[in-house]
Amino acid sequence: MDRSADASSISPRRRSPGSRRSARASARSASPGRSTTGSLSGIPTDGAEPPRSLGRRALKALAARHGVRPSKALGQHFLADPNLARRIAVLAGVDRGDRVVEVGAGLGSLTVALAATGAEVLAVEFDRGVGAALREVAAYLPHVRVLEADALRVRWDRELEGGSWKMASNLPYNVAVPILFGLLERAPQVVDYVVMVQREVGERLAAWPTKQAYGAVSARLAYQADVSVLRRVAPSVFWPEPQVESVLLRITPREPPVSTLRDHLFPVVDEGFAQRRKTMRNALVRLGLSPDDAVRALEGCGLDPRVRAESLGLPEFACLAEAVFGRGPDRG
Structure with a gap:
């Protein structure tokens, strides 16, 4: 998930003196222009091949190694379908050389799919225990940077440098709306969003006047972006499975259609x-x-x-x- 009391990094769990040296070496290898508010990963170890996908069995094994138990309070439902992860990367139009921010990166299933395109990925995760597992995955992905931070407090002007960015995310259910509006207001460099949210929330965000789901959040979003529902997503693609369906949304920022402040x-x-x-x-x-x-x-x-x-x-x-x-x- 992607909320935290601060944006400080933490070291991986203690395994051996060698692993502690590797962690310190990775931190020193960060380029000078990169923020130090999160962990920078992406150095392949021992010539290992990057993971091509993370399915349910691999996610559960990864979580077990790091003592991670999905938190209902944090709205944690990890994407566990590699095919859908790859499809999201396609729908987001992510290609080699693109810059992509992923909020609520979780255990890294979507992160792996985004990295496989050759894009530069900033994977933001709140939960420190989950962040340690995400760093294990990111260690084999040379273009992935892990930032352990609260997405509601991140200084996006510092983290999203170098031109335009895209966003592709499986957003945590309980903070999806404030995260989206925060980015729209504070990260103009993000020019296109493909995000997965709870179906009820997504339908409200995309609703038009006279529709049952239409409300204040619909009008606020329509003021600053075009919104469309790309597809419904069944609970079965997540671990653990939520009680409700999700939807994939495309959100494209634009100038307001009215001149009123x-x-x-x-x-x-x-x-x-x-x-x-x-x-x-x-x-x-x-x-x-x-x-x-x-x-x-x-x-x-x-x-x-x-x-x-x-x-x-x-x-x-x-x-x-x-x-x-x-x-x-x-x-x-």
Whole structure:
């Protein structure tokens, strides 16, 4: 997973004096320009061949060696299907020479598939016990860097250097949404995302007005990116198996389709969905308009005063935001 109290690295579990020297040598081999907030792996040992895939049996053996037990509290469901891992790499358009960030790298099944393309991979993992197992895998993958850190606190401007990046990740269920929005807001160098999330979450993220799943998070994401569902994913491809399906999403950042400032737009969106059974007239009153002014604002935007938030798209929310806050500075 990918949350931590800090971004400091830890040493592998004690095995022998020789293994401790190898760990120190690997740390010294990091290039000067790389961050020291995480562990840098990627030095093949003893001429061993890089792993081509990590299936369920290999993952369980790896976890056992490191005393890893999947944590329900951390939303840990490790991808255990090498075919799907390779498919995700294809869907993400990852190729030799690309830079890819993987958040919630876990035990490395997707990491191996991404590395096999010849891309440079930054594998971010929160759980320190899992991170030790991930470093074992990454030691055979020369273009993989392991960063043990909280993805919600990572300084992406420091970690994602060298131009544009892609993201391909099996995100932990319990923090998928804040991770995505954090990256969208703080990592403009990531130009395309293919991520796996819980189905219910994915459907909310990709929903459009009038759809049952449509909500504040849908409108917030539509403000800054195009979103599509690529496919459903069965629980059977994970270890341990979750109780729900997942989906693969493609998220492509772009300029907002409306000129209204987010600091004006998002409060109207959030208030509109705060009480879903209430009308937008009530939401505007809660934002400070008088009941009469709320009706005039809605009618001025061509809306029925009884309309609810789930029927509104970004242009309608933007019009109402301008009625509440006034028109912000032109993006022009």
